[in-house]
Amino acid sequence: MxxxxxxxxxxxxxxxxxxxxxxxxxxxxxxxxxxxxxxxxxxxxxxxxxxxRARRWQWxxxxxxxxxxxxxxxxxxxxxxxxxxxxxxxxxxxxxxxxxxxxxxxSPSAGTEVTPGEIVVTAPSEGIALYDAAGAATPSDELGPWTPLGSPTTLLGFDREVVAGEEWIQVELPGTPNHRTAWVRAADASVTSSxxxxxxxxxxxxxxxxxxxxxxxxxxxxxxxxxxxxxxxxxxxxxxxxxxxxxxxxxxxxxxxxxxxxxxxxxxxxxxxxxxxxxxxxxxxxxxxxxxxxxxxxxxxxxxxxxxxxxxxxxxxxxxxxxxx
Structure with missing residues (x-):
């Protein structure tokens, strides 16, 4: 690769x-x-x-x-x-x-308990907000809904956490350096598996x-x-x-x-x-x-x-x- x-x-x-x-x-x-x-x-x-296997479709x-x-x-x-x-x-x-x-x-994520492909996150039409930690009040960044080649922005999930009754997913991000992480709200995206x-x-x-x-x-x-x-x-x-x-x-x-x-x-x-x-x-x-x-x-x-x-x-x-x- x-x-x-x-x-x-x-x-x-x-x-x-x-x-x-x-x-x-x-x-x-x-x-x-x-x-x-x-x-x-x-x-x-x-x-x-x-x-x-679709788990949740927000759109x-x-x-x-x-x-x-x-x-x-x-x-x-x-x-x-x-x-x-x-x-x-x-x-x-x-x-x-x-x-x-x-x-x-x-990859620091290679040894997590979540099987690769168990959590697949797809951004909705407005893009998706990224947070530094599960439960954070304010996003630190965001990704648009499309890749440069026109595919829906899709991320792999490596961990889950529930904060105040809300599910959060730790994802890795595209680009350099490899294996950078962020958190997204499960309610903000489509969550499926591969x-x-x-x-x-x-x-x-x-x-x-x-x-x-x-x-x-x-x-x-x-x-x-x-x-x-x-x-x-x-x-x-x-x-x-x-x-x-x-x-x-x-x-x-x-x-x-x-x-x-x-x-x-x-x-x-x-x-x-x-x-x-x-x-x-x-x-x-x-x-x-x-x-x-x-x-x-x-x-x-x-x-x-x-x-x-x-x-x-x-x-x-x-x-x-x-x-x-």
């Missing part, structure tokens, strides 16, 4: 432009009533969102086509990069020392998909190189992008954008270094640690995962050092 490779990114080895990815479509998910940003020249928002969600511009998607994806080759990342490292010997930061889960095992170079506790896919993967390792811990899918119109591009057939960012790159190709699990147009690199942090899979594998029942926005992605205890 590492900065994504934007469609306009340069190949790290030879500086040539990589195969341009077609404007992606986004998998549709339960959405707030307000419309997402809609620049011109938009691809369709297709497919099914995550299959979740009526509509499952339909969200529209996102190819131009906007290209810009947003340039916020991170994962050139389809080994070699030094075309980006600005946080420091040369970090780039030489980078160690991913374990039966699907993606696990990444770095030492084994493997990705496993489980649905309802049953292993569905186990596949070989590319992971981050030593200078820009794949971050450890619990993340989740913030955007599910369908590139099957041109699966020969740098993202392959699908890209599952995550809430986390690279912990060694300050930017990639002029934007934030968002991480992702995506396909590849260089399957010969599978099993190697050569990416800028993204997890790459064959196009067949990422397609199977992205189209599996329950996979979509809100699906947890847990990155482990190894399968070994």
């Amino acid at each position: 590492a900065p994504w490779c934007p469609p306009r990114a340069l190949d790290a080895d030879n500086g040539a432009a990589t195969g341009a990815a077609a404007a992606p479509t986004l998998v549709s998910v339960p959405a707030p009533d307000s419309a997402p940003p809609q620049p011109a020249a938009s691809p369709r928002h297709i497919g099914t969102g995550p299959s979740r 009526a969600a509509a499952v339909g086509s969200l529209v996102v511009a190819g131009v906007a998607a290209t810009y947003a994806l340039s916020g991170g990069g994962d050139p389809q080759a080994s070699g030094p990342p075309a980006s600005s490292p946080a420091s040369s020392a970090a780039a030489e010997s980078a160690t991913p930061t374990p 039966d699907a889960r993606i696990d990444v095992y770095l030492a084994e170079r493997e990705v496993e998909l489980t649905v309802a506790g049953e292993s569905s896919v186990i596949a070989e993967a590319v992971i981050g190189q030593d200078a820009s390792p794949t971050p450890l811990g619990v993340f989740w899918v913030t955007d599910a992008l369908d590139f099957t119109a041109n699966p020969t591009g740098v993202y392959g057939a699908y890209a599952l954008g995550l809430n986390g960012w690279s912990e060694t790159l300050e930017e990639f190709d002029g934007g934030p270094p968002q991480i992702a699990v995506h396909g590849t147009n260089e399957p010969g690199l599978l099993g190697q640690a050569v990416s800028n942090g993204c997890v790459r899979l064959t196009n067949d594998t990422i397609t199977e995962i992205a189209r599996a029942e329950g996979v979509g926005v809100g699906t947890p992605v847990v990155v482990h050092t190894s399968r070994a205890p």
Whole structure:
């Protein structure tokens, strides 16, 4: 999982432009009533969102086509990069020392009693307020209702607390530094759950998909190189992008954008270094640690995962050092 490779990114080895990815479509998910940003020249928002057991709906969600511009998607994806080759990342490292010997930061939330995916929080049409502590009287920040790519803002919950008869949920936040936390009022959002889960095992170079506790896919993967390792811990899918119109591009057939960012790159190709699990147009690199942090899979594998029942926005992605205890 590492900065994504934007469609306009340069190949790290030879500086040539990589195969341009077609404007992606986004998998549709339960959405707030307000419309997402809609620049011109938009691809369709297709497919099914995550299959979740609804616990509480504070607003009526509509499952339909969200529209996102190819131009906007290209810009947003340039916020991170994962050139389809080994070699030094075309980006600005946080420091040369970090780039030489980078160690991913374990997630402080990985050991909580709440199972990843047990609590999925979706912001309503007016966005969602963030608080420093459960029961706080005044919010410290807020998130809007949409991601930059037009998906409903979705957060993973890691703890619950009841204060004065009101339920609060501790969530992690998108962006850097990874694993920042805040509290939200359960009454302010839609609270659901996800039966699907993606696990990444770095030492084994493997990705496993489980649905309802049953292993569905186990596949070989590319992971981050030593200078820009794949971050450890619990993340989740913030955007599910369908590139099957041109699966020969740098993202392959699908890209599952995550809430986390690279912990060694300050930017990639002029934007934030968002991480992702995506396909590849260089399957010969599978099993190697050569990416800028993204997890790459064959196009067949990422397609199977992205189209599996329950996979979509809100699906947890847990990155482990190894399968070994």
